[in-house]
Amino acid sequence: MAGRRRRRYNLLRNRPSKRVIRDHLNPLEIYNDDEIFERYRFRRATVLYLLDMIGRNLLQSTKNNALPPLLQLLACLRFLATGAYHKLIGDSMHVSESTVGRCCRSVTDAILGIRWHFISFPRDEKARQTKQEFIKIAGFPNALGCVDGTFVRIIAPSNNEQDFVNRKGYHSLNVQMVCDAKFRFTSICASWPGSVHDSRVWRESALCQQFERGEHNGFLLGDSGYPCRRFLMTPYFNPQTDAQQRFNASLCRTRVLIEQSFGILKRRFSCLQGTLRATPEQAVSYVVACVILHNLGIQTGDVMDGKDQPAEAFNPHAHHVACNSQEGSQMRDYIAHTYFA
Template identity: 75%
Template sequence: MQLLVCLRFFATGAFHKLIGDSFNVSECTVGRCCRAVANAIVGVRSDFIEFPKDHKARETKQEFLKIAGFPNVLGCVDGTFIRIIGPSENEADFVNRKGFHSLNVQMVCDAKFKFTSVCATWPGSVHDSRVWRESALCRQFEQGEHNGFLLGDSGYPCRRYLMTPYLNPATDAQQRFNASLCRTRVLVEQSFGILKRRFACLQATLRTNPDQAATYVVACVVLHNIGIESGDVMDKGCDAADANSNQADHQVAYNAQEGSHMRDYIANTYFG
């Protein structure tokens, strides 16, 4: 019964009162059920949210290569806003650049719309580049634990392991590089769309504190990955909010020199 109550909340995002009426339990009981089940699901996140290594990394690169010919890709990274009610503490920190309260959730997806990394602890006002810089996955790439690239939008700085598009492509090779990167990177936006349509609570407003909201987000991602592994793939159209994430106010310009050199090398070698 607790599991069904929690799944009803994830699938609809309805008020606890309404869910309680449908199960003939109290509003407080619904809240306790949702928290207990979500915490249990998050407790096994490492079994279902795992960045590819070894033979899985090789398979992931081959799957990405088939999409648009971009070589050596391990995943696509982006952030998405998850609406929450204004918290009682540090309320201003959670107001994002679009003017509403949210978490800024960074995720990495593979070529099958499965999420391989999730960071859901940051307020909505924090820029994508900082979320990435402070993440455990960034440290792993900096330490050379992964051999491959992530693809990001212009909200991320270009690094030797993180490829972003040219803001002003000057050659045909750079234009083909951009086209291949964007056709591949759109998978993360499609993955967000699948996730939010499957779990409507992530499209609505999570009426809880930021820590509990983050737990709900991660629990939904675990269930999403289980669905992907079982072959349950929903329509993969982009979510409207995520499709507009690559706007001018979202761009940064502090690319590392080694990242720019690596980007030029890929453009000239593979797309020249």
């Protein structure tokens, strides 16, 4: 009897499963613009514009009932917007968990291919416009952007696990970004593990090398986690004069833009608020893709309600770095006494 049940069990287990043809519904035809934005963080016109830019680079399949490029894009946008498990996204779209994973990787790679259309540091006329925008906000002269780092939590990697443990005790990437006065990100360096200090990320970045070669006429604004350089202004650690106090106050009002930009980015793409369940390399791709999409949304006017923008308190003494260069300190003194005396 037991042998007969075992043979029947093996027969049923080895029987080829019946193929299920699932109906792939088009969410753009089901929901209105606000409902699409709520689920995918972009409205219909922007989704189609993005699809036109990257559609030819998405996975193509000759199989019957293959997932079309539009649904591949929507699956990835759904993941970036929510950070949900691939299985949950697959259930909502009537596709498998593995299909959602392939879509996320394929679409992310395609988005990275248009990076230079949306992330570029201002030069020439754009640089002059950026400086004028910063002057209108807080009266800080000659500023090209605000720089800071933010942690993006990831799962513990299998290699060099301790390198990714940040000062707060969890695994993360340390992502350095520069923003302009309109919350657009103009530079990103996302490949460093969480244990690396902001000052080293900046020192090793391509943007820092460009400033050192004199390619940009202006400077960035940072907190005391960065050394004061002729092209990187940081607050006075212990201001002695009224001019130095006004310098710090103006830098504070201007530099808070980067904190607000981080808040807007992470609120729009919730995958950056939780834990990215991916390898460090894939997590870097997701982060950069989110920044590209963030800038795309600003360019097309597809932005979230800004009434709840977070503005973290500015603390000029946080993570103080006492390795300011002499020319940087002299430039800071010149600006303080020329513009804020």
